[in-house]
Amino acid sequence: GESVGLHLPTLSVQEGDNSIINCAYSNSASDYFIWYKQESGKGPQFIIDIRSNMDKRQGQRVTVLLNKTVKHLSLQIAATQPGDSAVYFCAENIPGYSTLTFGKGTMLLVSP
Amino acid sequence: KAGVTQTPRYLIKTRGQQVTLSCSPISGHRSVSWYQQTPGQGLQFLFEYFSETQRNKGNFPGRFSGRQFSNSRSEMNVSTLELGDSALYLCASSLEGRTNEKLFFGSGTQLSVL
Numbered sequence: 001g002e003s004v005g006l007h008l009p010t011l012s013v014q015e016g017d018n019s020i021i022n023c024a025y026s027n028s029a030s031d032y033f034i035w036y037k038q039e040s041g042k043g044p045q046f047i048i049d050i051r052s053n054m055d056k057r058q059g060q061r062v063t064v065l066l067n068k069t070v071k072h073l074s075l076q077i078a079a080t081q082p083g084d085s086a087v088y089f090c091a092e093n094i095p096g097y098s099t100l101t102f103g104k105g106t107m108l109l110v111s112p
Numbered sequence: 113k114a115g116v117t118q119t120p121r122y123l124i125k126t127r128g129q130q131v132t133l134s135c136s137p138i139s140g141h142r143s144v145s146w147y148q149q150t151p152g153q154g155l156q157f158l159f160e161y162f163s164e165t166q167r168n169k170g171n172f173p174g175r176f177s178g179r180q181f182s183n184s185r186s187e188m189n190v191s192t193l194e195l196g197d198s199a200l201y202l203c204a205s206s207l208e209g210r211t212n213e214k215l216f217f218g219s220g221t222q223l224s225v226l
Contacts, residue, residue, distance in 0.1 A: 032212040043116075043202050043217040044155075051212075093211040098168040099145070100211055102155045 008087060010107045019080045021106045023073040023090035032093035034100070035064060035075045039086045047075070047088075077108075085110045113139060116205050116218035124224045130191040133221045135203030137184050141216075143209025144186040146178060147202040149220070155202070161186055162209045190223075198225045 013019050025033065031052040036044035050057045050064045050073075057064050063076040073090050089105035117136040125131050137144050145168075146158040157170035161180035178188040184205075190197055200220045206213050 034215065036217075041200075041222065043118075043200075043219045046214060046216055049214060091215075097211060099157045099160070099170075100215060104154055 008105050008107045010109060012109045012111065013080050015080060015082060015110055015112050017080050019077040019084070019108060019110075021075045021077070021088045021108060023075075023103050023106075025071050025073055025090065025092045025103070026101060027092065027094045028068070028071060030071075030092040030094050030101075033064070033066065033073055034091045035062075035073075035088060036091065037084075037086045037088055038105070044089070080108075080110050082110045082112055084108060116203055116216055118201075118203050118218035118221050120221060121219065122222045122224075124226065125193050126226050127193055127195060129193050130189060131193060131223060132187055132189045133201055133203075133223075135186045135188075135205075135218060137186070137203075137205030138216055141205035141207055142184055143206045144180055144184065145204045145206075145209075145215070146186070146188050147204065147217075148172075149200040149202055150198075158188065158201075160209060167209065193225045195225050198223060 034049045035047040037047050038044045048059045048062050048064050050066050061078045065074045087105040087107050090103045091100040119134045143162045145160040148156045159166055159178050160168040164180045175191045180186045200222050202217050202220045204215050204217045206215045
């Protein structure tokens, strides 16, 4: 029978391009956000985090932008490499919740 | 500093059996959380332990249980396995278990129930 899986949006880019992965978060009170990278069969890897008192934070080859007006978070990856191919998902902290709330993710495919 | 370590990496069990998974958090981290990840449901929270006490629990049946030891290492147990328990089980650790602090995951234990 047909299997029902989590259908993820996919972003396909060429090696060397810049990638932008988006996340619409759920709650205007959310005050902390994390981006994770998950390769097939592996656990999520912490990439970068940002607090709601900031609009932008930079790491190594990655930048996270936070737009609180429209509840939008983005992850920019510069000079994307084949090793960046993975599922990327965001997590938000909603005050009063006992756990982070995780997004479903975006699959990034990088072709050489 | 070593990351979150989970053992075993893979497990194959049959229905009705039980299984124990182990997690060693990052040194200095006192909170350990467990998640189930399946293609159809994404990441689902099982429970969180801090100082050997279960502080939070997700919406899973009582067949899923866990514990934490005085050195912060944690185990989770699933009894009377069902086919639907096949999943990647992830352990995550953080310093104090606050939801506004960094949360780091292990590589997971891939459980297959036949």
